[in-house]
Amino acid sequence: MEMNTKFNYYDILEVNPQSSQNEVTEAYSRARITYSGGNPALYTIFTQKEAREYLRLVEEAYSVLGNKSLRALYDQKLGRGVTGVDQVTYEQLLQESKITRPLDLPKLGRLKPEYEIDESFETRIRAETQFSGEFLRRVREYKHVTLEQLSAITKVSSFYIHAIEHMEAQNLPAPVFVRGYVIQICRVLGLDEKKGPDSYMKLFRETLAAASG
Amino acid sequence: MASTRIWSIGSGKGGVGKSFVASSLGVSLSRMNQRTLLIDFDLSGPNLHTALGEPPARKNIDHFLSDQASLSELIQTTQFSNLFFIQGTTNPGDRKISDVQRLVAEARRLPFNEIIFDLGPGSQETYLETLRHSDEKLFIVTPEPPCIEKNYRLIENLLLYTIKVLNFDKINVPLKPVLEQYREAHLPGTTTFRDHLKSATGWTWDQETEIFPNPIRIIVNQVRGDKDLDLGPSIRLVCKHFFSLKIDYSGSLYFDNAVWQSFRTVEPMLMKYPFSPLAGQFQAMARKLLTSDLHSQSLRAVV
Numbered sequence: 071m072e073m074n075t076k077f078n079y080y081d082i083l084e085v086n087p088q089s090s091q092n093e094v095t096e097a098y099s100r101a102r103i104t105y106s107g108g109n110p111a112l113y114t115i116f117t118q119k120e121a122r123e124y125l126r127l128v129e130e131a132y133s134v135l136g137n138k139s140l141r142a143l144y145d146q147k148l149g150r151g152v153t154g155v156d157q158v159t160y161e162q163l164l165q166e167s168k169i170t171r172p173l174d175l176p177k178l179g180r181l182k183p184e185y186e187i188d189e190s191f192e193t194r195i196r197a198e199t200q201f202s203g204e205f206l207r208r209v210r211e212y213k214h215v216t217l218e219q220l221s222a223i224t225k226v227s228s229f230y231i232h233a234i235e236h237m238e239a240q241n242l243p244a245p246v247f248v249r250g251y252v253i254q255i256c257r258v259l260g261l262d263e264k265k266g267p268d269s270y271m272k273l274f275r276e277t278l279a280a281a282s283g
Numbered sequence: 284m285a286s287t288r289i290w291s292i293g294s295g296k297g298g299v300g301k302s303f304v305a306s307s308l309g310v311s312l313s314r315m316n317q318r319t320l321l322i323d324f325d326l327s328g329p330n331l332h333t334a335l336g337e338p339p340a341r342k343n344i345d346h347f348l349s350d351q352a353s354l355s356e357l358i359q360t361t362q363f364s365n366l367f368f369i370q371g372t373t374n375p376g377d378r379k380i381s382d383v384q385r386l387v388a389e390a391r392r393l394p395f396n397e398i399i400f401d402l403g404p405g406s407q408e409t410y411l412e413t414l415r416h417s418d419e420k421l422f423i424v425t426p427e428p429p430c431i432e433k434n435y436r437l438i439e440n441l442l443l444y445t446i447k448v449l450n451f452d453k454i455n456v457p458l459k460p461v462l463e464q465y466r467e468a469h470l471p472g473t474t475t476f477r478d479h480l481k482s483a484t485g486w487t488w489d490q491e492t493e494i495f496p497n498p499i500r501i502i503v504n505q506v507r508g509d510k511d512l513d514l515g516p517s518i519r520l521v522c523k524h525f526f527s528l529k530i531d532y533s534g535s536l537y538f539d540n541a542v543w544q545s546f547r548t549v550e551p552m553l554m555k556y557p558f559s560p561l562a563g564q565f566q567a568m569a570r571k572l573l574t575s576d577l578h579s580q581s582l583r584a585v586v
């Protein structure tokens with residue numbers, strides 16, 4: 071079969087390279103609603119399986135276009151004629167962006183410590199090796215950061231942050247994205263950006279395995 | 284007078300608000316100083332006169348279709364100075380494509396700025412032909428799955444019908460099976476119906492304006508909650524990904540007993556309840572249809 075419409079990430083979200091970050095985020099939330107299970111607009115056009123595949127593409131598109139530096143890198147590729155969603159992946163772009171320049175993670179300036187330091191909890195944070203969702207939530211609450219604030223800073227939807235804290239795999243996209251979200255959450259909460267995500271993902275995969283096994 | 288613009292109001296399903304939208308659009312256009320003609324072309328159960336608040340007229344479109352009268356002889360006045368209408372017929376008859384072509388051609392010669400066809404439900408060829416000749420195609424969808432499904436079928440039927448008519452010399456396979464094939468075996472994110480058509484028939488469109496100079500527009504009617512407001516944008520995205528077709532979402536209209544009441548008392552809703560939230564929504568949508576959107580569309584078509 072001849073294939074000539076190679077949807078790029080912009081087509082997936084129905085935005086264009088001139089769209090602002092805000093428009094991209096709005097389009098993402100519309101696209102996520104569109105392809106979430108049971109939307110009547112899918113009726114007789116897409117099967118549940120196809121909708122899930124589109125939802126995966128939507129998440130992937132937003133993980134690139136929703137991040138300024140990855141988007142810039144992606145735009146360069148588009149300019150060179152690399153377009154299809156099957157030709158570039160989020161992971162590739164992430165790797166490349168680390169080589170060319172440090173990842174432009176959200177600014178943390180807005181988050182001043184306004185919480186009371188509890189030395190024993192601080193010690194526990196430093197010693198922690200099991201970064202479960204429950205632990206992330208406790209640190210967040212200890213630092214008086216609401217879900218909405220965390221979402222505003224990280225640009226990860228509060229729905230996902232909630233799911234990460236409760237380790238609800240069924241409400242989360244593919245693990246590679248979850249990892250990206252956890253890195254950002256750890257960064258904002260002042261947790262170890264390497265140890266945290268590694269440990270969380272290990273626990274997350276165990277939960278996944280337990281759920282399917 | 285500048286050229287006439289023809290609108291068609293269709294839907295895959297009956298009883299969804301076509302006549303309500305057609306009559307309200309007619310009232311809005313006439314108030315904006317456009318000389319407007321409403322034609323009830325529902326060949327199964329005409330009810331535009333009720334929505335418009337007029338008694339049924341004796342002379343109707345059947346007199347034109349069966350060659351007993353010219354179109355201009357059938358024009359009735361209404362309580363609005365710039366708004367006129369032609370009564371529909373209860374005689375289903377045996378309508379041909381050529382009847383539609385004659386009707387549209389004669390309508391275009393009448394001294395009106397705007398002509399609105401209120402169609403019956405479904406995708407019979409007479410309606411598809413009317414839609415094909417219309418500058419603006421508005422499809423009315425309600426949030427119920429059966430109505431959404433039937434409107435997708437109408438979109439598909441109009442798309443295939445138009446492709447066939449425009450390429451009758453190049454495409455000689457039936458297009459329905461081509462679409463069904465695609466539905467069975469498509470790969471999300473990589474191919475659309477547009478590509479599949481090319482591989483199956485050798486022809487496809489480069490620019491959508493080759494098929495529809497203006498996009499099909501969707502109005503979501505009888506919305507009952509905020510969740511229903513997501514429906515229009517979702518349908519638009521689904522059509523883009525599946526057909527590679529850009530659909531315009533023109534707006535949503537809430538379910539409001541005022542409409543039902545005004546039908547009952549045979550008064551146009553915009554007259555009877557001019558300050559209801561629904562009347563406000565409608566006016567906003569009509570303004571959008573008439574100004575920014577259409578302009579930017581036609582500009583884009585020129586570039």
Ligand SMILES: Nc1ncnc2c1ncn2[C@@H]1O[C@H](COP(=O)(O)OP(=O)(O)OP(=O)(O)O)[C@@H](O)[C@H]1O
Pocket residue numbers: 294296297298299300301302303304325328330334403404504505506536537538539540541542543544546
């Ligand atoms: N937004 C609305 N809120 C409440 N009632 C509505 C609304 N829109 C339409 N209705 C009601 O639905 C019924 C059908 O409306 P209408 O006659 O406009 O639909 P139609 O699509 O033209 O139907 P038909 O296919 O029979 O021609 C009417 O009784 C009308 O009062």
Ligand SMILES: [Mg+2]
Pocket residue numbers: 301302303325328329330331401
């Ligand atoms: Mg009607």
